[in-house]
Amino acid sequence: MLACRINGVDSRQLEITDRACQYGDGLFETLAVRHGQVEFLQAHLQRLAEGADRLGIPMPEESRWRDDIRAILVGRQQAVLKLMLSRGSGGRGYLAPDHPVVSRIVMLHPWPVHPPEHVEQGVRVRFCETRLAEQPRLAGIKHLNRLEQILARREWEDETIQEGLMLDTRDRVIEATMSNLFWLKGSTLHTPDLSACGVQGIMRQQIINLAPALGLDVQIDHYSRQALDEADGLFLTNSVIGLWPVQQLEERLFDPIKRIKQIQDKLDAVRLQHAESDF
């Protein structure tokens, strides 16, 4: 970790009584900082506010987040920015205080080094055995209860495999451990419905938004694992990696698809358009 601010003060330590530590009672956002600019800050703050509303955690004023980000980013060209919001300390057991004093945490991490081939040729992906439980009250938001993803990520050690796809308990394909999943079939772009589990990624929404301009229909639905067998090509998205084509899923190899390259190029353009350096 490069730096951390907690409630506007440089600090790397949290009260042990904070409900983030005790119960995972909070939310987070992971943002890309490139060329000294923060990508999709507004969209991330919006999702954080929606998550806070769902959990009943008061959302700090946007200006407080922006002040912290300005302070922590000074001079950085490329990094990963992580925002965390917890309900703070207190409460008897699970019962939260009536007027919580939230913890507003802004962390800066080094930019992860991924080989350029991941973006250009694609990545190797497997299926995970760990299932995502159906929990509509927590679906979509990026909360701090992440044991399912941790168990899924522990399933493989092969460093040539970059991601693992996760099904829910009804055998429907949902997402990957740290990214959302899309696939192309003809001119239709498919991505799973996330109303029962999964995280509504910011990049996922950008892909959904830009698809029509590329002549693609978007279909958001419940899909079995078998639906992927009919796909022309798959790809993964998240806020830091952007878009990774899937080169191999289990034993199946995919040829590069021109349309995925077009989506990638369009996404790159959108990322630049929605990057902020003026807080």
Added chain:
Amino acid sequence: MLACRINGVDSRQLEITDRACQYGDGLFETLAVRHGQVEFLQAHLQRLAEGADRLGIPMPEESRWRDDIRAILVGRQQAVLKLMLSRGSGGRGYLAPDHPVVSRIVMLHPWPVHPPEHVEQGVRVRFCETRLAEQPRLAGIKHLNRLEQILARREWEDETIQEGLMLDTRDRVIEATMSNLFWLKGSTLHTPDLSACGVQGIMRQQIINLAPALGLDVQIDHYSRQALDEADGLFLTNSVIGLWPVQQLEERLFDPIKRIKQIQDKLDAVRLQHAESDF
């Protein structure tokens, strides 16, 4: 909080990078300290070890826990002891380090003040709308991902209601937000199967163990909410409260049942037998 030791040192702050804060990547135990003695310490350490094994977190030597408990308890007659074990700091995202340096946390909290009527006459209980998701890989263990319980506990503000029963997503009754559920029907004691969700309480196991000596059959099964309609009486258990009879569930009132009082008396005796003061 009265006191806290982290990895054997008096401290009330955790590194923000600790995976307990970041992902709820850990476990906890809540133990009763009464008459200067810790109740069911061996059973709690055993469950903690089982949870650690499930999550792949190395379990510290038992003597380390005991050293911390001895140090933090000095002179205390009555308190709540909380043990926490997290995977510690580090790892790239969800991927845990190969050799994690765990955080071993021992906290002491004041004994909660509950009116004696809760034990003697019973408590008022409601049904929660928040469901428990089915996740066999996390079922039974006392992990740090507790947003479901927090959402459920947020559903009521009426201080005359002490607990909320939770169903799973298949409408089966599982447990209450912070306690396990039992009910009597004739001479059979029923309690839900916890293989898909719920926490295998230490007190729950004690009740299951002592039932035969009281002439009770124990049936552990999947039950619909309607199964409770046929119950003669219900009760709740956890490590701090022991046993609370249910006086009222939603609109239904229950008469006191002699058999529940017998279970309560027997449990009290077992608690005293399994209390340790020599660490």
